[in-house]
Amino acid sequence: MLRIVTDSSAGLPHDLLEAYDIKVVPLKIHFGxxxxxxxxxxxxxxxxxxxxxxxxxxxxxxPSAGEFYEVYSRLTANGDSVISIHISSKLSGTCQSAMxxxxxxxxxxxxxxxxxxxxxxxxxxxxxxxxxxxxxxSRDEVIALVERVINGIxxxxxxxxxxxxxxxxRIGGAAALLGTLLQLKPLLEIRDGRVEPLERVRSRKKAVRxxxxxxxxxxxxxxxxxxMVLHAQCPEEAEQLAQxxxxxxxxxxxxxxxxxxxxxxxxxxxxxxxxGYAERLVL
Numbered sequence: 001m002l003r004i005v006t007d008s009s010a011g012l013p014h015d016l017l018e019a020y021d022i023k024v025v026p027l028k029i030h031f032g033x034x035x036x037x038x039x040x041x042x043x044x045x046x047x048x049x050x051x052x053x054x055x056x057x058x059x060x061x062x063p064s065a066g067e068f069y070e071v072y073s074r075l076t077a078n079g080d081s082v083i084s085i086h087i088s089s090k091l092s093g094t095c096q097s098a099m100x101x102x103x104x105x106x107x108x109x110x111x112x113x114x115x116x117x118x119x120x121x122x123x124x125x126x127x128x129x130x131x132x133x134x135x136x137x138s139r140d141e142v143i144a145l146v147e148r149v150i151n152g153i154x155x156x157x158x159x160x161x162x163x164x165x166x167x168x169x170r171i172g173g174a175a176a177l178l179g180t181l182l183q184l185k186p187l188l189e190i191r192d193g194r195v196e197p198l199e200r201v202r203s204r205k206k207a208v209r210x211x212x213x214x215x216x217x218x219x220x221x222x223x224x225x226x227x228m229v230l231h232a233q234c235p236e237e238a239e240q241l242a243q244x245x246x247x248x249x250x251x252x253x254x255x256x257x258x259x260x261x262x263x264x265x266x267x268x269x270x271x272x273x274x275x276g277y278a279e280r281l282v283l
Contacts, residue, residue: 002139003075004130005084007063007094008038010123011230011260020130025063025071027094027262032056038261047261048233048269060262062094068101076108081139085113085126085146090193111139113146116193119263120228120255121155121275128226128282148281154218155190156198157230157273158207187211204272208241211274212248219278224250227276232259233269241272252279 006012008026017024026037031050036042042050051058068084075082084102089095095114102110115122128149132142185204186197198214201207219225227245231238235258242256259271 001080002133002142003080003082004126004133005071005075005082006122006126007086009087009092009094009118009260009262010085010126011120011257011263012123012126013257016127020127020134022126022130023071023075025067025098027063027092028061029261029265030059030061036261042261044258044261044264047264051264051269058265060092060265062092062097065097065100065104068098069104072101072105072108072110076105076110081109081111083111083113083129083139083142083146085115085122085129087118087122088116088190088193089114090116091118091195109139111143113143113150114193115150116190117150117153117155118190119155119259119267119273119275120230120257121153121190123257124153124226124228124275124277125149128277132282145282149277152281153275153277154215155273155275156211156214157188157267157271158185158201158204158211159188159267160185160204160270161268187214208237208272212244215274215276216248219249219276222278222280224252224279225276226253226279226282227251227255227274229254229256230259230271230273230275231256232264232267232271234272237272241274245274249276 005023008024026040029036084098086094098112115125129142129146132145185201185207187199187201187207187210188195189198201210229238229242238256246254
């Protein structure tokens with residue numbers, strides 16, 4: 001049997017995790033001396049409440065190799081194979097912890113995949129893999145499908161401020177935008193596993209509109225899409241954006257999800273984004 005494992009930064013809702021039997025290893029968030037496990041003892045509502053009250057920004061950390069070992073050893077005890085799919089290694093040490101755990105189980109069939117992605121870009125890749133498993137695809141077929149989606153997925157987003165990315169050390173090439181006009185709302189993307197600037201835009205509304213234009217160009221001629229609208233405490237804007245996405249694109253799937261606490265720590269409240277890939281990549 002083939003089993004899918006991921007980490008909590010994927011931000012997948014519990015109903016999808018249960019429907020596809022996806023096992024999750026939680027990342028951690030540290031508010032001062034208090035440590036929370038994402039998705040287990042800290043949900044989105046509580047996280048943003050704590051974030052608003054915090055005098056200092058929280059920090060985050062990846063799961064330990066021991067936590068991965070516990071999950072892998074349990075799943076492979078009866079000979080099952082594991083495909084473990086994780087947040088970009090350029091944004092987190094999660095893949096490294098998973099690799100160490102794999103080395104501790106040399107007889108087990110465990111494949112570690114670095115998505116070079118984050119948030120629901122990462123989550124959509126995990127979902128594609130889990131759907132393929134449910135359809136009875138082989139291990140090699142699932143891995144090949146995941147690699148196609150990784151190469152084809154697009155993740156564009158707008159943050160309310162670059163402060164969170166800067167202080168969390170995840171700003172990547174977007175550091176070049178620091179010190180520019182306060183009103184600047186840069187359009188960012190995940191490219192080659194890092195946060196990179198796409199364009200400088202003068203307002204949030206224009207940045208969102210430009211994101212739709214960019215995706216229209218990039219997905220031109222690729223057929224039906226699977227899309228996801230992401231947000232951090234701006235559900236009304238997300239609903240409006242999802243409506244526009246449905247009008248502009250032919251979508252076989254159109255999800256909306258709130259950004260998980262670990263990603264929210266680095267992106268900050270007010271983040272709004274889009275993730276998607278062509279349906280043909282998983283057919």
